[in-house]
Amino acid sequence: MLKEFREFAMRGNVIDLAVGVIIGAAFGKIVTSLVNDIIMPPLGLILGRVDFSNLFLDLSGKSYASLAAAKAAGAPTVNYGVFVNNVLDFLIVAFAVFLLVRGVNRLYRAPPPAPTTRPCPYCLSAVPLAATRCPACTSAIVASPAAE
Numbered sequence: 549m550l551k552e553f554r555e556f557a558m559r560g561n562v563i564d565l566a567v568g569v570i571i572g573a574a575f576g577k578i579v580t581s582l583v584n585d586i587i588m589p590p591l592g593l594i595l596g597r598v599d600f601s602n603l604f605l606d607l608s609g610k611s612y613a614s615l616a617a618a619k620a621a622g623a624p625t626v627n628y629g630v631f632v633n634n635v636l637d638f639l640i641v642a643f644a645v646f647l648l649v650r651g652v653n654r655l656y657r658a659p660p661p662a663p664t665t666r667p668c669p670y671c672l673s674a675v676p677l678a679a680t681r682c683p684a685c686t687s688a689i690v691a692s693p694a695a696e
Contacts, residue, residue, distance in 0.1 A: 575644070576641065579637055583633055583636045583637050583640060584601065587636065588633060600629040601615070602629060603627075603630075603632070604626060604628065606623055606625055607623070607624040607625060610623060663677070668684065668685060670682065671685040
């Protein structure tokens with residue numbers, strides 16, 4: 549059983565998946581930092597010096613100066629600013645994955661379709677592969693082996 553598990557774990561797909569998960573986690577941290585530290589501060593400044601991570605709705609009816617103060621008091625809150633940050637994180641990651649998949653798909657283009665015609669050896673008109681007579685010059689031609 550241990551030998552079977554080792555063979556399973558050492559397959560290329562499992563190792564590729566593990567590497568992908570590790571790189572994905574690191575990429576997630578970079579995107580979170582990008583959103584929280586680069587994108588949201590200028591956006592908050594444009595929208596009137598708003599810190600999105602500190603936007604919340606207090607459900608207890610009391611007033612708190614910050615989300616940290618409300619959490620320290622144990623007040624129930626709806627943290628919609630954190631939600632906005634997480635939505636932006638998701639959108640950036642989804643767009644990056646879209647670009648990655650699009651690039652990979654371009655590498656694996658479908659092969660060109662198989663030809664359905666061939667030139668007539670006498671008049672060079674396009675003739676279906678299974679044809680035994682040219683429709684243009686009416687010459688008798690041998691059907692191609694692929695059509696049979």
